[in-house]
Amino acid sequence: MSLSGCLGVETTPEKSAARARSAANAVSHQEGLVVGRPNASVRVRDAAMVQDANGVAAVVRFKNMGSVQARLPVGITVRDARGSKLYENDEPGLDASLTSLPVLGAGQEVEWVDNQILVTGRAAKVSAVVGAARGRAPRGALPKVVVGGVTAGHDADGWFAKGTISNMSSLVQRRIVVSCVARTDDGGARVVAAGRGVIDQLASGGKPAPFTVFFIGDPKGAQLTCAAPPTVLAGGTQ
CATH class of the missing domain: 2.60.40 (Immunoglobulin-like)
Known part of the structure; x- marks a missing residue:
């Protein structure tokens, strides 16, 4: 007995395709990172990278010259030896931890890592910029x-x-x-x-x-x- 077209039951491949379409639609409505004007109080002290067969990891060292700041957008750009752009973390759907720093205390220096960088070819340099804080600075001491x-x-x-x-x-x-x-x-x-x-x-x-x-x-x-x-x-x- 054939039930095709009678019950409208989705098969597993159909369900997977539907989920994929839903996820793609959700990402299409998201906006990628926009850093905006550079932060006047936070300095990029150093930006380095390392590459192996698993990809590229970028390391950015920040120094806060002012008061405590929360939810700082972080933009990075990876280029090859000729200066051509290989990667930028402005793609929609990236985890917040790959596009921002949760908090930076007054006078604090911290290193931020993005190890989710996949590129074609050899990366040579990474640059970084940090934008204005988008969160409310907490009162009192930061959680330890x-x-x-x-x-x-x-x-x-x-x-x-x-x-x-x-x-x-x-x-x-x-x-x-x-x-x-x-x-x-x-x-x-x-x-x-x-x-x-x-x-x-x-x-x-x-x-x-x-x-x-x-x-x-x-x-x-x-x-x-x-x-x-x-x-x-x-x-x-x-």
């Missing part, structure tokens, strides 16, 4: 998040860093990003590897939670630094 016990290792999936992260505040942190950067200790402090990992929810109270960050590049023998700026600043995501 501590990263510790960081070590590097290697397995079948490549190089990684492992450590613990502790939320010392009373606010549950959500979609918090652990960024790790490996630099040479030969005086040049050259970036040789970088990576990041996202923790969907980090409980308050200070209990250490393990994390693993996989690298682009080779961190062997390099100095590791990892940081995780808070995302929930005062009762909600800013």
Whole structure:
């Protein structure tokens, strides 16, 4: 007995196609990153990149010369040796952590990592710009998040860093990003590897939670630094 055309039941391929169309339609209605006027108080101290078979990781070091700022848009552009643009993080649908910095305290210096850069060809340079804050600056001290016990290792999936992260505040942190950067200790402090990992929810109270960050590049023998700026600043995501 054939039921074709009688019940209107979607097959699995039809459902998948419908979901794909829905997702594509949602992205088409999103706007990509627009940084706008450069931030007058936040300086880009350094912008570096590393590339291997898995892609490109960009590392940007910011220094806040003014008061605390929240939700800072970050624009990056990757170019080849001839100056041709290979990548820009203004595509619709990118995760907010790949287009912004959640918070930057007064006088604070922090490194921001984007390891989701896929390019064709050899990248040579990355540039960055940070825009005006789009969030409300919290009153009082920022929530304290501590990263510790960081070590590097290697397995079948490549190089990684492992450590613990502790939320010392009373606010549950959500979609918090652990960024790790490996630099040479030969005086040049050259970036040789970088990576990041996202923790969907980090409980308050200070209990250490393990994390693993996989690298682009080779961190062997390099100095590791990892940081995780808070995302929930005062009762909600800013």
